[in-house]
Amino acid sequence: MSRRLPEERPTEPPTGYKIAHPVLSQDGTRAGFIGVSLGAALPYGVLDEAACVYGRRHRAPHRRCDCGFHCVHARQDAEALLCTAEHRRAALLEVTVLGAYIRFERGFRYARQRVRTMFSGPCACGAPGAVLADAGWGRPGWCALESVCARCAGARRSLARATFARLAGEGLTVRSVPVAMAAAYDVPELVAEAALLQARLDWFQTQLARIQRRPRG
Template sequence: MRLRLPEERPARPPTGYKIAYPVLSQDGTRSGFTGVSLGGGSPYGVLDDARCVYGRRHRPPARRCDCGFHCLHSLSEALGLTCTGAHRRAVVLEVTVLGSYIRYERGLRYARQRVRTVRVGPCACGRPPRRLTDAGWGRPGWRVLGPDCGACALGLTGVTFAEFARLAGGQLKVIPSQRDGPADATVPELMAEAALLQARLDWFQGQLAKFTGREQL
């Protein structure tokens, strides 16, 4: 008796989430992504087919192999992976799963994918990211990029989010992480901050006046 997996015929292709590193080709003309696991395979583009990492002559996802693209069902689980030390500077991709796939409890293993959005975490200094710059390592022919606020990695090779999307050759949405901070504050937030500073200055001047008043006694 042969056990067969139940077949699914979804009305629209499934969506999944995964972590990856953005990469820029050595000549700066192409961008893409590379997997986070050791031997994460060769870099892939916005729309790409998986290849068997063991070089076997089958099309991923082969049942007796573990090759193919992988993703998780849940965005929060993918975001959670970026808390681990090794993956702090990885980005979170939202992908459309194309072609055949095998469903697991937490995610899918599949043949073909289109990257839809890239969520970029904060710069190492904690400020919101503005660019993707040379992270200091890579794969042959590819530099891995990391989030940069625009001030920390001055002088290093890098691209803006729009440039990265253009070089990837696809309709890619790049979403910078939203963190409160002066760089990203709205006008009402800045006015509230100014009011607070004014109140502190008033208090400070009041205290100072007491001292100068005493000294005059």
């Protein structure tokens, strides 16, 4: 006989973190998100209910299925996912877990959610992000967006963060969080990296000088 997991009855809805791509509807009247895993084909709103991605009729989250929204407990775990190449242009979301949920060691799988805050990162060029612009891909009826500076946005379709929040509705807050890869190193590590690069440059200059001094003919 299988044992039932203990039921939780929290006084307040749990908070979790996840990453997703902001999206804008084709007609420009709605904003939402596209996930990065199982539900990547189904855009969702700020306040939304999960459905089984396999088309089954059970309610999410089902114990014998992978359906439902997913998030992790710790913000740093979600931020770590942004380091991978395929997720570099995604945004960090802070969500409220609503309805039935299944708790795991590192996160939740759950029925409903409210996205409270979206944190958008810097532009790919390293400058602070100023707007959300067309990322060059999407889903039928939805255009994916990415955080870019004004220069890199160019003539692409773009909108201000405040406009995205208004179109998304439900009290969504959008914040800019510049994330520089160099911040992961402290000053001594940066000095060591610079010294190593200088040593390599000196070596190449020495080799080049030897080649130029060789007699020709």
